[in-house]
Amino acid sequence: MCSVDRDTKFNPVIGAVVSLLLAAAVFLLYRFDPEEAAVFPRCLFLVVTGYECPGCGTQRALHHLFHLELSSAFSENGLILFLLPYLLLGGYLAFFNGNRRFPGLARLLFGKRAAIIVVSLILLYWVARNL
Amino acid sequence: MNRYFYIDSEGKQKGTFTPEELKSENIKKETLVWTQGMSEWTRAADIPELSLLFEESRDFYSPQPVTPPAVRPGYGSAPSPQQPMPKSWLIESILATILPFLLCSCIFSLLGIIGIVNASKVESLYLRGDYAGSLEASNQAEKWTKIAMWIGIAWVILWIVAVILIIAFGVSMSGITDVFSGSGYEI
Numbered sequence: 001m002c003s004v005d006r007d008t009k010f011n012p013v014i015g016a017v018v019s020l021l022l023a024a025a026v027f028l029l030y031r032f033d034p035e036e037a038a039v040f041p042r043c044l045f046l047v048v049t050g051y052e053c054p055g056c057g058t059q060r061a062l063h064h065l066f067h068l069e070l071s072s073a074f075s076e077n078g079l080i081l082f083l084l085p086y087l088l089l090g091g092y093l094a095f096f097n098g099n100r101r102f103p104g105l106a107r108l109l110f111g112k113r114a115a116i117i118v119v120s121l122i123l124l125y126w127v128a129r130n131l
Numbered sequence: 132m133n134r135y136f137y138i139d140s141e142g143k144q145k146g147t148f149t150p151e152e153l154k155s156e157n158i159k160k161e162t163l164v165w166t167q168g169m170s171e172w173t174r175a176a177d178i179p180e181l182s183l184l185f186e187e188s189r190d191f192y193s194p195q196p197v198t199p200p201a202v203r204p205g206y207g208s209a210p211s212p213q214q215p216m217p218k219s220w221l222i223e224s225i226l227a228t229i230l231p232f233l234l235c236s237c238i239f240s241l242l243g244i245i246g247i248v249n250a251s252k253v254e255s256l257y258l259r260g261d262y263a264g265s266l267e268a269s270n271q272a273e274k275w276t277k278i279a280m281w282i283g284i285a286w287v288i289l290w291i292v293a294v295i296l297i298i299a300f301g302v303s304m305s306g307i308t309d310v311f312s313g314s315g316y317e318i
């Protein structure tokens with residue numbers, strides 16, 4: 001298989017901005033309970049349709065996760081607990097040369113088939129949580 | 132190995148490419164290139180690592196043939212076994228699909244999905260020998276993924292500014308204790 005994906009050029013400015021934003025977001029989510037502080041954004045989809053989107057409960061789940069309350073994090077949004085490590089791995093593979101060091105892993109977990117599975121999982125979770 | 136940017140015939144910056152990839156980009160001796168550590172753009176022929184490219188094949192001495200208007204300048208449209216597969220953007224577009232769920236902006240996941248659809252076409256078109264189609268899919272995937280990522284960054288900035296404003300407002304209205312006691316976690 002002839003695959004020579006060029007790396008996304010790692011731009012230090014964007015990298016610094018993103019890590020600053022991440023740190024700020026983690027701090028706010030750790031410090032304040034999204035359920036009570038009322039300063040966090042509401043899901044537009046939930047407001048408009050009355051149904052929860054696949055991401056609803058993410059902020060509450062992260063808040064619980066940062067306080068190491070795994071079971072309540074899971075009940076707020078179980079999907080995101082699985083997607084979070086997946087996201088971190090994807091970020092490493094895409095932006096930190098990970099797909100050069102582990103091309104097989106990138107192909108297995110972020111190939112075409114994996115993309116279809118992930119999208120179907122999200123859709124399934126979406127339907128299931130609104131039943 | 133150094134990775135180079137170059138300026139194409141339209142004056143657009145492209146990159147990054149290894150010297151081998153530059154060869155398939157049909158750069159000329161006069162093409163301006165740049166890589167980390169260089170103070171300014173330099174003719175490709177003046178860089179030792181790249182001047183080898185022009186010695187290997189006589190093709191690079193002859194001026195580049197005029198490309199038909201339908202084809203992007205700087206890109207060869209004919210499929211060739213030496214051309215590397217265009218970047219698929221699959222990982223990036225999957226990330227761009229999942230990230231909006233974390234940011235309560237699930238509508239923007241649609242952009243990532245468009246990215247995934249295009250990204251998954253890159254390899255199959257390439258393996259079928261349709262290099263131009265593969266490149267086009269790669270460019271589309273890149274476009275949608277980047278739009279999604281920039282919206283994501285802008286969204287987080289907006290969100291953090293809003294949170295800070297609301298907290299500041301709350302503090303000025305009711306004193307700092309109410310805001311923090313509401314969260315249940317004292318300083």
